[in-house]
Amino acid sequence: MAKQRKVYVTESGENVYGVIAEFATPADVYHAAEKVRDAGYSQWDVYAPFPIHGIDEAMGVKRTKLPLYCALIGLTGAGLGFLMQYWMSGVDYQLVVQGKPYGPWEPFVPITFELGILFTAFSTLICMLAMNGLPRHNHPLLKKDRFLAVSDDTLAICIESTDDKFDPDQTRAMLERLGGRNIDLVEGD
Amino acid sequence: MTTMHPDESAARRLAGLANGELPTYPVPPGTGDGSLVDDPAVRAPLVLNNRSFHDITEIVCGYAEKPPGKWWLPLFGLSFTIAQIGTLFILYLIITGIGAWGMNNQVDWAWDITNFVFWIGIGHAGTLISAILCLLKQKWRTAVNRSAEAMTIFAVICAATFPGIHIGRQWMAWFLLPIPNANAIWPNFKSPLLWDVFAVSTYGTVSFLFWYMGMIPDFATLRDRADLRLRRNLEGPRVLPFLALRTDTVRAYVYGFLAMGWRFSSRHWHRYEVAYLVLAGISTPLVLSVHSIVSFDFATSILPGWHTTIFPPYFVAGAIFGGFAMVLLLLIPARELFPNMKDLITLRHIENMAKIILATGMIVGFAYSMEFFIAWYSGNQYESFLFTHVRARGPYAWAYWTMIFCNVVTPQVFWIRFCRQSPLIVFIVSIFVTIGMWFERFVIIVTSLHRAFLPAEWSMFWPTAVDIGIFVGSCGIFLTLFLLFLRFLPVFAMAEVKAVLPQASPHHHPDGGHGHGKDGH
Numbered sequence: 001m002a003k004q005r006k007v008y009v010t011e012s013g014e015n016v017y018g019v020i021a022e023f024a025t026p027a028d029v030y031h032a033a034e035k036v037r038d039a040g041y042s043q044w045d046v047y048a049p050f051p052i053h054g055i056d057e058a059m060g061v062k063r064t065k066l067p068l069y070c071a072l073i074g075l076t077g078a079g080l081g082f083l084m085q086y087w088m089s090g091v092d093y094q095l096v097v098q099g100k101p102y103g104p105w106e107p108f109v110p111i112t113f114e115l116g117i118l119f120t121a122f123s124t125l126i127c128m129l130a131m132n133g134l135p136r137h138n139h140p141l142l143k144k145d146r147f148l149a150v151s152d153d154t155l156a157i158c159i160e161s162t163d164d165k166f167d168p169d170q171t172r173a174m175l176e177r178l179g180g181r182n183i184d185l186v187e188g189d
Numbered sequence: 190m191t192t193m194h195p196d197e198s199a200a201r202r203l204a205g206l207a208n209g210e211l212p213t214y215p216v217p218p219g220t221g222d223g224s225l226v227d228d229p230a231v232r233a234p235l236v237l238n239n240r241s242f243h244d245i246t247e248i249v250c251g252y253a254e255k256p257p258g259k260w261w262l263p264l265f266g267l268s269f270t271i272a273q274i275g276t277l278f279i280l281y282l283i284i285t286g287i288g289a290w291g292m293n294n295q296v297d298w299a300w301d302i303t304n305f306v307f308w309i310g311i312g313h314a315g316t317l318i319s320a321i322l323c324l325l326k327q328k329w330r331t332a333v334n335r336s337a338e339a340m341t342i343f344a345v346i347c348a349a350t351f352p353g354i355h356i357g358r359q360w361m362a363w364f365l366l367p368i369p370n371a372n373a374i375w376p377n378f379k380s381p382l383l384w385d386v387f388a389v390s391t392y393g394t395v396s397f398l399f400w401y402m403g404m405i406p407d408f409a410t411l412r413d414r415a416d417l418r419l420r421r422n423l424e425g426p427r428v429l430p431f432l433a434l435r436t437d438t439v440r441a442y443v444y445g446f447l448a449m450g451w452r453f454s455s456r457h458w459h460r461y462e463v464a465y466l467v468l469a470g471i472s473t474p475l476v477l478s479v480h481s482i483v484s485f486d487f488a489t490s491i492l493p494g495w496h497t498t499i500f501p502p503y504f505v506a507g508a509i510f511g512g513f514a515m516v517l518l519l520l521i522p523a524r525e526l527f528p529n530m531k532d533l534i535t536l537r538h539i540e541n542m543a544k545i546i547l548a549t550g551m552i553v554g555f556a557y558s559m560e561f562f563i564a565w566y567s568g569n570q571y572e573s574f575l576f577t578h579v580r581a582r583g584p585y586a587w588a589y590w591t592m593i594f595c596n597v598v599t600p601q602v603f604w605i606r607f608c609r610q611s612p613l614i615v616f617i618v619s620i621f622v623t624i625g626m627w628f629e630r631f632v633i634i635v636t637s638l639h640r641a642f643l644p645a646e647w648s649m650f651w652p653t654a655v656d657i658g659i660f661v662g663s664c665g666i667f668l669t670l671f672l673l674f675l676r677f678l679p680v681f682a683m684a685e686v687k688a689v690l691p692q693a694s695p696h697h698h699p700d701g702g703h704g705h706g707k708d709g710h
Contacts, residue, residue, distance in 0.1 A: 030695035033455075049242060049410070050688035051458035052695055064460045070467050088367060088375035097379045110384040110482055114391040117475050121395040121468060125402050128464035132457040135449040142452060145420055148413040150453045151406075153242035153687075 008161050008168055014187035017140040018044075018160040019171050020147065021180025026052050029155040032178040033058040036157060039174060043163035047147070047156040066131060070123045077119025082112040140188030147186075158186060214238050221610055224535035235329055235689050237532040242687050248529045249407070249681045250414055254440075257676055260526055265676075268668035275662005278655050279350070283359050289655040295648035296638045299631075300656045301355035304663060306483055306504075306630040308348035309389060313476055313505070314512025315341025316396055319403070320472035323465070329541055331685040332533045336523070337516050338400040339678070343670040344515070345393040347663040352385070354659075381485035388482040395475055399468050401447075402461075407679035408448035415440035480504045487633065493575040494637035497563060503556035510549035510596070511626035513542050514619040519671060521616045523680075533681055536610050543609040546622060550600035553629075557597065571642060579640045580632060584649060589632050595625025 008016035023029035026048070033046050037060040046055055056063075082105075089095055090103025100107075129135065141147045141158065150156055157180065159171050168185070175183055216223040216237075226233040236245070282289050292299045315337040322330040353362055365386045367376055376383050415437040418425055428434045451457070481501035488500040517539065524530040564576040580589045599621040602608040609615065635650050674680070691697055 025697075026693055026695045027697060046455040047453045048455060048458070049246075049406075049453060050684040050693060051462050052455065052693070053688075054695060055455050056459050058695075059455060061456055061459050064463050066460055066463050067467050070464075074471070084367060085378040089378050093374050095374065095377065097377055100379060107379040110381075110478070110485075111378060111387045113474075113478060114384075114387040117395060117471050117478075118391045120471050121398050124464045124467045124471075125398050128402070128460050129449060131460050132454075134451065134457070137445060137450040139450060139452055142450070145417060147452075148417050151410040151413040152246045 006161075008166075010185065010187055012187075015189055016161045016168065017186040017189045018158045018166070019168065019175060019183060020141070020144070020156055020158040020186050021175035021178075021183045022146070023155045023157065023180060026155065028179050029157065030055060030058050032157055032175075032180065035178050036159065036174075039165070041159055041163050041165055043166070044157065044159040047141075047150045047154075047158065049151055049153060049155075052155075064131065066124070066127050069127050070120050073123035073127075074116050074120030078112050078116030080119075081115030082108055084115075085111055140186050143188060144184070144186060146182060146184070221536040222531065224537035225540065225610060233537055234691075235332065235535075236686060237535055240532055240690070241692070242690065245533075245681075245683055245686050245690070246410060246414075248533070249679055249683045249686075250411055251529075252527060252675065252680050253411060253677055254414070258526055261672065261676065265669065265672045268665045268672060271665025272662055272669045273665075275659055275665055278658035278662055279354055282354060282655055282659065287355060287357050289653065291651050291653045291656055293648055293650070295641060295646050296635055296650040298355075298634050298638060299650045300652055300660060301351045302486075302634055303627065303630040304660050305348050305351035305355075306634075307511070307627045308344045308351070308663065308667075309392075309483060310480060310504070310508035310511045310626060310630075311515045312341040312344035312348065312392070312396070312512065313480060313508035314516050315339070315344075316392075316399075316472050316476040317509050317512065318516070319399060320469040320476060323469040324473060328689045329538055331682055331689050332535075332538055333516065333520065333542075334685070335400075335403065335682045336520060336674070336680055337512075338396065338403065339674045340516060340519060340671060341396050341512075342393065342400060343667050343674075344512075345389065345396065346670065347667050349389060349393065350663060350666075352389075381482065381489050384482045385486055388479045392475060392479045395468075395472060399472060402465065402468065403682055403685075404447070404679055405449055405451050406453065406461075406684040407682065408444045409451035409453065410683055411679065412441055412444040412448045415444065477505055480508045487637075492637050492641070493569070493571040494560075494580070494633065496572075497560065499556055499559055499563070503553065506549045506552035506556065507596075507626060507629060510546060510553055511622060513546050513549070514622035514626070517542055517546075517615055517619040518623060521612045521619075523675065524612075527675075527680075533686065536612070539612055539615050540609045543603045543615050543618075546618070547600050547603040547609075550596060550622070554597040557593065575637065575640065580636050583636065583640065585632065585636050585639070588628050589636070592625050592628040592632050595621040596629060599625070 010016060021032075023032055029046055029048065030052060033055060036044055037058065046052070046059060048055070055061075085108040086103050094102045096102075146154075147156065157175065157178075159166060159175070161168075165171075172183055217226075220226050223237050224233050224235075240248070287301075290299065290301065292301075315334075318330050318337040319334045322334075353359065356362060356365075364370060365376060365383070376386075418437050419435070419441060425435050425437045428436055428439055481504065484500035484504035487495035488497060490496060520534055521539065524534045561576050564572040567573075580586070599618050602614065602618060607614075608618075639648055639650060641647070687693055
């Protein structure tokens with residue numbers, strides 16, 4: 001049984017999505033992320049206009065399985081590409097070309113390779129978006145004016161209320177201790 | 190912050206800067222614009238004038254948000270007109286038949302395939318910069334990869350036009366695809382021409398996906414800026430004077446749709462970076478395969494001058510050579526015309542690309558001489574006749590020696606440091622290289638065909654107005670698309686450029702002041 005999670009509501013009746021704090025430099029947010037990770041939080045995120053080098057380790061993010069899925073889909077594409085050529089020119093309508101065998105593997109290599117690449121490329125983009133839960137245009141964070149500055153030059157940490165350890169006051173106090181500025185509640189969801 | 194801080198406008202006024210103008214900083218002597226640092230102990234700056242994250246956003250978004258200079262509209266009008274004239278010539282060709290071209294029974298491939306190989310070759314520089322230089326961790330690529338990738342896609346569009354119209358019965362182009370048709374037969378998978386269909390369409394698609402994925406975060410930045418202006422209800426321009434629709438509303442929706450709701454989460458960035466690496470990893474063999482397969486169109490035939498094993502590497506090197514020349518042809522004027530672009534595309538970028546042109550030009554020159562050697566060493570009389578009597582001395586010798594001069598002789602000036610570091614000289618050499626690479630394909634295709642095995646088959650090719658019109662038109666299509674890109678899309682990969690700034694490192698500790706690093710980084 002999943003644990004019943006506590007729902008926090010603001011005075012105006014909105015659900016609390018989380019607590020957000022801004023940080024001045026990549027170094028600050030990096031060190032803060034290490035502390036948040038060590039404090040045992042799991043439902044939280046660092047927001048930055050660019051990928052901060054090494055932030056995955058600081059946040060304790062496990063390496064994604066995305067390349068595995070891409071490889072599987074890519075190999076499927078290559079296999080389908082080969083079977084398509086073999087079936088079309090070796091089985092369904094055998095065509096004599098320059099007296100060569102109907103279904104040899106050698107001339108099928110280029111198209112097999114290209115279709116493998118094509119499937120991998122599509123799977124990469126689609127898996128990246130799907131695993132990130134995108135497209136999603138109506139996120140609670142995107143409703144906050146200050147948050148939109150993340151796409152320019154602001155660095156922020158948001159701890160979400162779905163986290164078991166989340167507590168509006170204690171989480172806020174921790175972010176303040178870690179050097180967070182402009183700490184605010186995020187409403188919605 | 191996306192809005193101007195109250196203190197900032199006062200500081201600008203005191204420093205004598207106009208609104209929107211960015212400050213410049215003194216440059217160490219002997220380093221050109223500051224990027225040509227020779228000391229191996231000093232890391233050359235990738236972005237000049239100590240730009241902050243916010244400066245990068247302002248500079249790059251400014252290109253898409255502010256009206257461009259006065260040069261843009263006339264240039265766009267001109268290239269759009271040329272593109273339209275080219276399109277009319279294509280229409281004329283489809284109505285009349287490909288006899289409207291100057292080809293004949295002997296020279297049955299000429300400018301059509303020359304232009305195809307020329308354009309597809311140009312596309313290779315974009316993928317090289319975005320994929321191979323990414324895997325090699327060449328950080329300088331971040332300033333040029335977006336525009337080079339855009340150029341790749343536009344070049345592939347131009348390239349794909351030519352095989353599409355040269356097939357004769359253009360309305361049957363779908364016979365190229367493995368779709369069941371009325372004759373109940375399938376395409377011939379043993380033909381390199383069909384491999385080409387798959388290679389070029391895969392290449393165009395994958396390049397587009399790569400380009401688009403790179404732009405997702407930058408679309409989000411443009412979306413957020415438009416959204417913020419709307420939320421603050423600042424007065425903004427309208428799409429049309431009489432229409433109650435603000436430009437920012439359109440921006441927020443269009444860029445927002447393309448941004449897929451990107452919100453700069455580090456968990457997302459993690460998967461994004463891995464996905465980017467996967468795409469770079471698969472694009473590297475892809476880019477090498479595409480021009481190899483294009484060269485198979487020739488190499489698997491038995492015609493003298495085409496039937497050689499050196500073709501795949503020789504074509505790939507030539508493609509990179511010609512592609513970098515085109516990148517420079519586009520970016521050197523762009524950095525003069527757009528404000529502050531010189532901070533992002535520095536002299537070092539130009540020098541690096543000049544070095545790549547020199548290296549690939551040497552490979553191409555080596556291939557040219559190796560063709561002569563093999564013609565002699567193979568003992569094949571047709572092959573040696575072609576090289577000694579036809580290419581170097583025949584009726585198209587002027588085309589051959591133009592190619593040699595442009596591709597082998599002119600890039601040699603890049604041995605001299607001054608020439609590599611002078612944008613004007615690099616620009617002029619790039620023009621020569623582009624002309625030379627077009628002639629390379631012309632020489633390969635036409636000289637081999639016009640002197641076949643029997644003297645009775647000997648013939649000449651001269652272009653008609655339709656040949657010239659369609660080629661010039663393809664240049665117009667290319668330039669039109671590139672000008673639209675410069676005007677409406679993020680011309681630089683903002684997120685990537687920000688990530689290579691010194692202050693982006695989590696181990697960088699500033700002396701104070703937000704975002705600015707120490708001198709000497």
